[in-house]
Amino acid sequence: MTRIVFTAMPAAGHVNPSAPLIRELVRRKLSVTCYATEEFRDQLTATGADFRPYPADAITSEDIATATREGSPLRVVARVLTATERxxxxxxxxxxxxxxDAIAYDSNAVWGRMAATDAGLPTISLMTTMLAGAESMRGMALREWLQFIKLALPDLPGxxxxxxxxxxxxxxLFPPSPVFPMRGDLTIFPIPRWLQLPDPRIDDSCHYVGPTFDPAVRTSVADPELxxxxxxxxxxxxxxxxTLHAGSDxxxxxxxxxxxxxxxxVVLxxxxxxxxxxxxxxxxxxxxRASVPQFEVLARADLFVTHGGMNSVLEGLRHAVPLVIIPQQFEQLVIGRAVAERGxxxxxxxxxxxxxxxPEALRSAVDQVRSDSAHAAxxxxxxxxxxxxxxxxxxxxLIDRFLAERSASRAG
Incomplete structure (x- = not known):
């Protein structure tokens, strides 16, 4: 039986789109072993895959959230690289x-890519967001650039x-630049193709399959008041x-x-x-509430005020919910602009x-989206x-075909 090892990035926005794919691979009789943190054991075990935990002292979702809240995206990169050493x-x-037989890795889990290189194994990257390059960055205003630089400079030495x-x-073993996000011999984007702006890194190894929602998996609402x-x-x-960004009081x-x-x-x-x-x-x-079963709430929602993370945006759109997007970082601005351009x-x-x-700007945006039926349409x-x-x-x-081609190539 063909065996695939998947190395996860321990964050909900990365594991959530991975789990339905893993479930489908298991259904196709592939042996899948998932490496992640204990927080995601139940979710990944439910796919039918074999779960194995990362060492407890390597990295956690809280580490990533803390780096996100307290620094720039560079601080998250530094934390990921530190985990890579372990x-x-x-x-x-x-x-x-x-x-x-192959290593599949989250596009930010550099340790998976490096382990595959060391073992001489084919690589499959799961790219849970779009590639953001020069074309995307032209949309940033000067004051946004200045704020990014202000936050990023202290994190650069780390x-x-x-x-x-x-x-x-x-x-x-360390990948060539640019390291993040990492492509593979096969790169799968679980996002719609229309969200991707032109980028010279996109080639025949890149495939856009749209969201990987699993309609069979539902989360119950156990909170009586909710x-x-x-x-x-x-x-x-x-x-x-x-789950990573902290809204201020x-x-x-x-x-x-x-x-x-x-x-x-209103659910906050x-x-x-x-x-x-x-x-x-x-x-x-x-x-x-500190948290809610988002997918279930959005199934009943009429409007979603969101930071614009890929997972949240796609969950909202999956339920035909129009959005007010308040980006916390550049990537979310790119996502938000793409959604706004589609109305x-x-x-x-x-x-x-x-x-x-x-408050008046937020109210105006909410009123605009609620009053104009074109947004809902x-x-x-x-x-x-x-x-x-x-x-x-x-x-x-795509993975089945990729592995079959690799196997035939080795046999030939």
Missing amino acids: LVPFLQQELRRDPA VVGARGRVVKQFGD AALLAGSEPLIMVSLG EFFRSCFAALGDLPAR SVGRHTDPARLGTPPSNTLV AGVVLRQNLSGRPVP AARTIADGLGQEGGAAAAAE
Whole structure:
């Protein structure tokens, strides 16, 4: 039986689109072993794959979230490179004990790529977002560039130091620049092709299969108060800035001010690093939670206020929910602009230049999306087309074909 090892990036936005593909590969009788952190054991074991945990001291989703909250994207890169020092030897030992036929890795899990290079194995990259290059970056305003530089400069020495240590330890196993995100011999994008701007790195090895949602996997709503709110009849607005970014208390209070008097139900998912008690008493139409089963809430929602992460945007569009996108970093601006160009939402860019979103700006954006039926119609059009590229089944077919070609090449 063909055996694939998958090395995950321990973050929900990366594991969620991977799990349906893994489930499909297992259904096709491939042996799949998933390496991730204990946090994702149940989710990955449910696919039918063999789960093996990373060493507990290597990297966690909390490490990534902390780096995201407290620094620039460069700080996340430095944390990933530090984890690589620990995880490459771990995977080398695992592959010597239990050899594989190919390595599939999240496009940011550099340790998987390096272990594959060391073992001489074919590589499959799961690219959970688009490639963002020069064409994408032209959309940034000067004040956004200045804010990015202000945040990134203090993190640059950490990246340089971590990269130097990895290169010194592993030499030629380290991928050539640009390292992040990493392509493979086969690169699969579980996103719609229309989200990708032109990029010279896209070649015949790159394939866009659309979202890999698994309709058979549903999350129940165990919270009685949330379940009661979802059963209501007024329009439902969900607000969330994702699992990695931390919305400020000021932002969530702005949501109270902007949305509290609407004839609507509001679900405010504030993340585990925000104490709801600090926000004060929410309006009577607003329910505040650290987290909610997002897919289930969006299935009932009429509008989604989101940071614009790929996973969240696709989940919203899957349910034909128009969006108000408040990017926290450049990649999310690119995603937001693509959605807005298709008419399915609007973008508020203040956070990218270090400014808060005023309550009146948020209210205006919400009113605009709610009052103009063209936004909902555009979201419905996108939703109707999201499955056309094949999703997890198409991705698994590409992997099957890729492995068969590699096997035939070796035999010849």
